[in-house]
Amino acid sequence: MKNLNKKTSFIHKIIENFLKNNKKNTLHTRFPPDPNGYLHIGHAKSLCINFGLAQQYHGQCNLRFDDTNPQNKHNKYISKIKEDILWLGFQWNNNTKYSSMYFNKIYKYAIELIQKDLAYVDKLKKSEIRDYRGTLSKPGINSPYRNQTIEENMLLFQNMRLGNFAAGTVCLRAKINMQSPCIIMRDPILYRIKFIKHNKTKKNWCIYPTYDFAHCISDAIEGITHSLCTLEFLDNKQLYQWILKNISITTYPKQYEYSRLNLEYCTLSKRKLKLLIENNIIKKWDDPRLPTIAGLRKRGYTALSIKNFCYNLGITKQDNLIEMSSLESCIRKELNMKAYRTMAILQPIKIVICNIANHIQETINILNHPNNTEMGTQNIKFSQILYIETSDFKENPTKEYYRLSLGKTIKLKYSYIITAHAIQKDKNKKITKIFCTCHLKNNNKKYSIIHWISKKDIIPAEFRIYNHLFTIKNPNIKNNLLSHINPNSKIKKYGFINKNIINNLKKSRYQFERIGYFIIDKIISKKNYITFNQIVTLKKNCKK
Template structure:
């Protein structure tokens, strides 16, 4: 029995499906996720995945994975593999076998012939630029192609010549014969087939003509028995063409298309083409760069599947376009990591503290919890002795008023340990502070006038590379920029050569940590070695915005 009535606050799509079920238009709900294998999945795809798979799950239906491989490209196989991995990592399983638009090329071709024979399609020999010019604008109607009134026989001959490779690429295409004066530009004789001599990852060189997305998509939906074809709002006008194609073909059971808002997030671009350009221009290393809004990039950075799905859940399903705050995504992963991450201390930019009233042989072991609220996560031991590291940002030679961290004559508390007072400093020839000389007060009680700072004993310190990330784009909405590449944040990745506890190894069973007072980090096992641990900052901490 369906449980769709249990939830009161439901989306407009749920309401549509509920009505269809009530009126018995549909018995079994069937959705699909149809990515173009021309890049890696990003957060926009995660939202689409979530909607299609969760709706199918909610109604005990099915969701197909179908690759829109209507554009032959040798890289398709690489992207298909990554897309399948991302979907499985997110916890979804598609219905039966993976589907491909190319599985239906023979049927789609026959449907194209059907339109020609009904005098609803013709072979146009205009050049691409002329087709674009003849199409008109929003304020100017289109002009009929001089090839529009060819006979059915002429069009059939030309289409066969296209199929058998007798016409050069770009010299002809098949267009629907609809209305060149339509107020909806996509209905002004859209292209249905074009010539491409590229090798296809599935069909090799069997075809040299390929259907466009608009022609193949609706037919593929119908063949697979999709009941609700869900897509983003930019395909709203395409729905008219979607219905026109199905209405004019011998297809009895028609899917229905519905649109929801596209995902837009502050400081991000969610376009495979534009993200690919970042890689091509060598602004970003690869699709799985931790700064990328791709599923693989987020996974490598340390985001979990659960945090991404919770983010998608919180978005809901609406028709209203909004620019979502980055904090909405960050809060999902921060909430999860707060309860699951082991605590430890790390130093981004180290400076040496020499405690002068402790001799070299002195060593104190301090036992602390791995998680302050979860004793089942166990304990760890840290060493306190006369040589430790603190972060350079926790000391100022000439501090401003109300500075609560370490300064000459000032006292701070070392977290979990004693208070220390700074007495003097040592500098190198470039006037950089290299060492701070302090005395230990052997007091563990915290005076509220003293700041608390993190530290690592030099004996326990292990060199590491800590990578801190920020937005790729400076502007909140880089999508509206004429040249989005001019808006790059050159400090989107800052590398610190710092220290972590030497017990943290590449092979550690735990690879996600909260570095206290800094943020949440994940070890990158792809590129780390035991001699050089590389950690990505997943997200910062909420607090610690004040100098306290």
């Protein structure tokens, strides 16, 4: 059982007390994404909490898109968000919900607040509203329009609805307390004018509710019992409660906060992720270097590994910067059990076995997984011309270097012992060939082991190695995010893969022995030229 499923967190205790005291009720949660970008791993944590708890307590969870801002390209992202949720293995309750479904009701509740003298139409400019609001150390100042009569505000709001004001010239604000120590309670904006065609409501509206006004009302309309969100919405809780308290709504959801996910070397801000795309740092939302669900999927992460990572985090109120190794260990643990083994050479250098004729070859049968015979076997060839990693040979090695060098003997994995005795260089003094002698009899000594591929077994391949996108652990605390981009976040290498892989393309994820785990990029791969994305390195790298 994973931590999120254990009934130990404060959220579990809240839910259990609720169910105990309200035996006729069931748990009802929601996942309310803003369709202005792709989901990232922080959203995955929220999905695991909201859908996971609903499943655990036999409740239900709604998927509701916060489409209160018509400027967002909703259609572009809604289908992708749904795709990611389903891929992770979650299913929302009944039909998809949208905040725009409730625009008529939300509008009526706005009128109710005006009629109660709890809302007014303000004609201050945006900059003036910001200045009047004050700061953390300076209280706000009442707007000169705050004391308009109910009749005046009703007429003004009606004219807002009819489109008789230019965008940005007026807005509807709640009348709460400009002296409040909580800035969000200093007469927040409830409605603004936007002459933009909406994805769902088309041109029916030219005024749109703010997220804070629409969110709590949408929760109440849907009968949400527990509105679970991250700690950044803690201040919004006061407004959430104020709105519901002052309108004639029949249900009263309660908001509870937990810590948001912060992951090393990543940004989980959609605004900042957009900034990376706009500045051509990355091309798309599904770039394997991004912590988006689509990016992680393209990188080779499985739905189970992502969920296990989120479950292992638990539900707390303590913000932490989570180590990237925690995420990597989840996929590594899964692939260690499931991944098909094969040998690949990412930076090849040629080996010539001088005491074997060119026409001679030997077939060696090896397991596809050392601990799972049910995964079958494969045949590899041993012949005169082989390829090893360039890093597995040094002309002038240090004492700590234990792989191949002149006069040194090593073992080729699954095969024979060889000793290097000569090298060949090109005009740039780069080593192009290593001449070796093969020892057909094993003297029972222990030798260092390296991987290899026969020339008779190779097909060319491209390997994309991914490193951290940022050079610092917490790029979110820096003002200039783009100045901390890692120039080596993506490295392409060109080498060889064992051609046996063609018979196992359905498996897609592989462990390249001594290197790491990789996935085939099926979109750009060809039959005789396969492109791989690195998923994660091996936990213990045997190279030195």
